Structures are given as C-alpha cells and as structure tokens.
C-alpha cells in the first residue's frame with residue numbers, strides 16, 4: 359500500500375506462479391478415460407494400474423507417461439488433505455484408510471497419459487477427402503496436398 363511507505367509510493371512489482379506439472383506443456387500423447395475401480399470402503403482406495411489393465415483390456419497403454427488423480431467429484435488431491443501412499447505410473451494410485459487421521463480416504467479416480475503410438479488415429483480433418491473427383495488431405499493441419507485416390511472395396 360502506498361500509505362504504508364515512507365516515500366509515499368510503492369515500487370511497481372510483477373508476480374508469477376509455479377503451477378502443477380499437468381498445467382504445463384504435456385509430452386505428446388493422449389489421456390485415457392478416467393477409471394474408478396475401487397471405493398475407500400475396505401482398506402482404502404486402490405486404483406492399481408495392474409488391475410486396471412486386467413479389467414480394461416486395451417484401454418490403457420503398457421507404459422504410461424503420467425498419472426492424473428482427482429476425487430470422483432473432480433476435486434484435486436490436495437483439497438482432501440489425505441496422505442497418499444502411492445501415485446505413479448508403475449503401481450498406480452493407493453490411498454490407505456489407516457494412514458488418514460479421519461480413518462478413511464476420499465474416493466479417487468485416475469487416468470493416464472499414453473505415448474502417441476497408443477493414441478487414436480488423427481481426427482477427421484486429417485483424413486483424406488474427395489473434391490471434384492480428386493483426393494486431398496491436410497498435412498500438419500496447414501498444407502493441402504493431392505493424393506492418388508484409393509478406391510474403397512466395391513459395395514454389393
């Protein structure tokens with residue numbers, strides 16, 4: 359406040375903030391769906407990658423790059439005050455009820471960032487399309503190039 363200063367005026371300041379890693383430019387890849395396989399009713403909330411793999415074949419890559427965890431209500435882990443046992447891309451996520459002062463973990467969901475070779479094919483605007491009998495596609499979402507037209511299998 360200017361009124362707090364002996365010289366009657368503050369200097370002009372600027373600020374910046376350190377953000378969590380998932381705010382920063384992520385490595386190339388794609389996020390899986392959210393998974394919530396367990397509830398904290400037993401020993402805790404166990405969102406174990408090995409079990410998620412078994413229960414959701416083909417839905418999670420074998421070598422995730424990042425894990426993201428939220429409560430099932432969409433709140434960040436830091437908002438719950440829970441002590442987290444494990445949260446990584448090898449084991450997955452573990453919150454043990456016995457670690458909590460209140461005796462019980464919140465219910466969490468997890469998702470994983472997978473490398474691009476696991477991700478879905480490019481979106482529709484990258485697929486070839488026909489115009490006036492010629493075939494084109496966009497490259498790098500910028501350049502329009504002509505392709506030899508490939509005939510689809512004849513319909514019956």
Ligand SMILES: [Ca+2]
Pocket residue numbers: 394395396397398403404405465466467
């Ligand atoms: Ca859960």
